[in-house]
Amino acid sequence: MSSHQHALEHWLEGRIERWKWLDARSRGTAKDDSGSGKEEVEFVEGFRALGRDLALARSTVPDTQLTRYLTGLSVRCREEIYAEPGSLWRSLRDTALYTVPKVVYELRSVIVSTILLFIVSGLCGWWLVNTFPELVSLFASQKMINTVQSGELWTDDLLNILPSSVLAFSIITNNVVVTLTAFVLGVFYGLGTFYIITMNGLMLGGIFAFTGRYGLDQRLLEFIVAHGVVELSVICLAGAAGLSLGEALMRPGERRRIDAFREAVARAGSLLVVAIPFLVGAGVIEGYISPDDSFPFEIKLMTGLAYGAVFWFVMAGGFWRRAL
Amino acid sequence: MKNLLKVHSADGMELRLEVAELGSRSYAFIIDWHFRLLLSLAWLFGAWMLMTGAGDQTIRSATFESGNHWGSYVFFLPATLIYVFYHPVLEIVMRGRTPGKRMAGIRLVTGDGQTPGVAAIIIRNLFRLVDSLPAFYAAGCVACIATRRQVRIGDMAAGTLLVYEEKVGDDALDRARNLVSNTDLVPADQALLLDIVDRWKTLDRKARTEIATRFLAKIGRAAPVVDGTDELDRVLHDQLRDIAGVSA
DSSP: OOHHHHHHHHHHHHHHHHHHHHHHHHHTOOOOOOSSSHHHHHHHHHHHHHHHHHHHHHHHSTTSHHHHHHHHHHHHHHHHHHOOOOOHHHHHHHIIIIIHHHHHHHTHHHHHHHHHHHHHHHHHHHHHHHHOGGGGGGTSOHHHHHHHHTTOOTTTTHHHHSOHHHHHHHHHHHHHHHHHHHHHGGGTTTHHHHHHHHHHHHHHHHHHHHHHHTTOHHHHHHHHHHHHHHHHHHHHHHHHHHHHHHHHHHOOTTSOHHHHHHHHHHHHHHHHHHHHHHHHHHHHHHHHTTTOTTSOHHHHHHHHHHHHHHHHHHHTHHHHHHHO | OOOEEEEEOTTSOEEEEEBOOHHHHHHHHHHHHHHHHHHHHHHHHHHHHHHHHTOOHHHHHHHTSTTOTHHHHHHHHHHHHHHHHHHHHHHHHTTSOOHHHHHHTEEEEETTSSOOOHHHHHHHHHTHHHHTTTTTTHHHHHHHHHSTTOOOHHHHHHTEEEEEOOOOOTTHHHHHHHHHHHOOOOHHHHHHHHHHHHHGGGSOHHHHHHHHHHHHHHTTOOOOOOSSHHHHHHHHHHHHHHHHTOOO
């Protein structure tokens, strides 16, 4: 045996038990935890020594199972030592109470712009269908058009077709998908989000203009008002989040484009964590209250405004906190 | 040349993790896709068996007939949830892994080599909506090919990437000690020897006999002289295991 082999053997003999202990410790299978904290100190010291062992293994026995073993062990130990404290619930609470209001404030100009884009698109849709009624076929199915032309709304018999619970569930699912899509399509430099917001605005305005020609616009408003305030707010907010992704990609500033994008996703994504649960409430309202004629318009209006106020109060909590 | 993610810790340690490429990612995805499809179908089959096997007309009529749509939800919703939430839930629970990733020998990490948090995992899965456009994950595949870290758009958004796991058996340390004690092989030959021994059963008989003979010649050992290919195969395997100090 050469002196090199002998030194290697001696080195392994001196280290193997320590590595095995670190391995068991990093997998949580070590049985020697006294709770005194001594083991934790040993673990950290062992990890530092492991760094030196890994460097030595790389230079003396590269590309061997031993080096691969030590690399895997180092990854696990490092993860154990540098794991961030905190719980998911605390993280969610901090997001809702602190992060979201801050982001809403930072993105206020984008949010206002998105809402304006939606309103302008709605007005354009209204003007288009009012001036060229045949264009409604762009926004509504032939079945919907026939129903309106016969003097009824497609929402009239909704509760006879589907029970409220099923209706609410379908609506929630659909709205969540639309909201998430509006956000992620911002990756196309904001154009995907722009398309979603514009199309939703055009559609809503166009449908209102079409139903207005048959005197049904008031009844459509009655149907929409209770759930629409929050539903449209969430979609606009998701749109603003999506547009902020586009802005980060177009104008990354001094950061790398990928870093700007990543930061924008994390920042804007936090809005959706709080906004999307509100869609559950909006879906329930749309399933139980909106299609039910036993609720008068005033009640539906108050429901919509109150729920909308709660939504914006939560989302923009930073404004009142700032004033304190 | 290996595509390595080099991570420098505060302790001065440099970790080198090999970045998983499109092939491994696709392999893992296809396995996972089969798993989630089979799980969803298993639910549908189980629910169908329960409803038809029960022979109770009331259960069927209460779920599917008389205009009761909840039956459809009870039937299809869990299957859909399994299909949609398979990746995010398992990646959170299995710390950046899924059964498919595990079988492909890869795992999900952040840019600094740590297991990603819940938020990052949700974001990377949310962006599957974009990665899957226009069909068959075309956008994701193009992104993987075009990026140095071989990541799809969801990974770019979440700051994650896939790396190969250092999968070494629990007996690696004992085997290393045996090798060093019993042989004077250089490290490259040690690694080759263990690879041959580990992969013996997966190799074609003729190929492994030839590889083993050439390896013995390379390290200056005489190849055994025996009659019959079966016997030669067995004797070569035993000889390599003896050199490596690996028990049968």
